[in-house]
Amino acid sequence: MRALLTSSGVRNDSVRAALVDLLGKPIAECHALFVVSGIYPFPGGAGAAWRAVHGDGMHSLGWKSVGLLELTALPHIDEEAWLPAVREADALLVWGGDPLFLARFLRQSAVTEHLRPEAVYVGVSAGAIAATSTFVETYVEPPPASDGALKSEPAVFATPDGDVDRLLVTGRGAGLVDFAIIPHFENPRHPDASAVNAEKWAAHIPAPTYALDDESAVVVRDGDVRVVSEGQWRLYDVTAAD
Template sequence: MKLLLTSSGITNPSIHHALVDLLGKPIEESNALFIPTAIYPFKYGARYAWNPISGNSQSQLCTLPWKTLGLLELTALPSIEKAIWLPAVEEADALLFWGGDPLYLSYWLQQSGLAPLLPTLLQKTVYVGVSAGSMAASKIFGETYSVPRGGSGIPLSSEQLILSTPEGEISTTLITANGAGLVDFAIIPHLDNKQHADASIANAKKWAARIPASVYAIDDQTAIKVVDNDIEVVSEGDWTLFFRSRQK
């Protein structure tokens, strides 16, 4: 399988080179499908789904010079004959999974019927994740919520977690859930991103300690490149790997 799991898209030359290497050809010769599903549980989700397509996003993904770019909406697939949508997926060189809510994305990966196909598809197609799109690729992941959303799938567990921010401590709900099972490690994105007040290394350590898997905490200049069983960190920024099992 081939995956490029990013925090914030193709943000530097090293990650760009990793993408081209996984594609095995220039981006200009590659077909991509953009999957915005994860963003819809958020207020103004429809606007946030459009921003990366229109170029009104800091994350470079859709605006790369793809040969063709299509839109694949997972929530629509159960109402469409598989024979209609599957050829487009099979012809894609890259599947671009946008950020948002990883629990919601994981649910629709299963409901759409796409998740079971990914191990075979990713022998030639590249899974490119951004934030939640990267988190949902994992066998198991954890996500924090100030207010857990309804209709976002079935969590394995939830617990309160106290995190530190520049404004003081906050109480969040940490939800652990199953992802697509493409990789055995979990990801915490946006390390030290000032737009995410709780994204410090100290908080990542607390968060990772409650996920029963190895966890990469990565900043927006870092990606995890996966080819079958080979894992490579591609970074022009900061990252940390936590080898931890669940702790009480």
């Protein structure tokens, strides 16, 4: 199992070097599949998907080839139409969005089970969250029951404009790793993930939790886990007290 779990993609030389090391060869020699399925539940999701594909996304790293893989379509089409591309991929690039929705279709499609052992799962924001076994995410409104939330509980988070009410929703991920991710750590655009709020968030996750800023990533290779960073990150581990 190889994975690069990021807050905001490959934004610096350290994270890029970690990706190349996981791939075992230059990016220019690798075939990638790009997943933007997780962004569609958001207002403006269609436009965000377009921007991810045409400028904001992971496709621009210089891959030999890039294909789009739509997870929500896979349960409805013959495997012969998409399985060869997955088995030939060197990297599965999973963009952000709603982690509950994304995790649901990662599980339903079982796409990660068809990746070669040396292929790399590259998660961005929700794409990193959804790779975990159990995660917690903040929502303003209750998510659809079909997305499989395990538990919802109210919480109050501090923001520069005052306290805000949120739902902390526990979800079941794809189960690729046994720790959790909080992306966008200390990013002013994501006040739920400030240092104060991330600690509160992590306290509800029954697994070690990495809070990553947009210059950091967790690297996983065959059970070995390490962090590469040109920014800041923090590890919360509620299990350490057991």
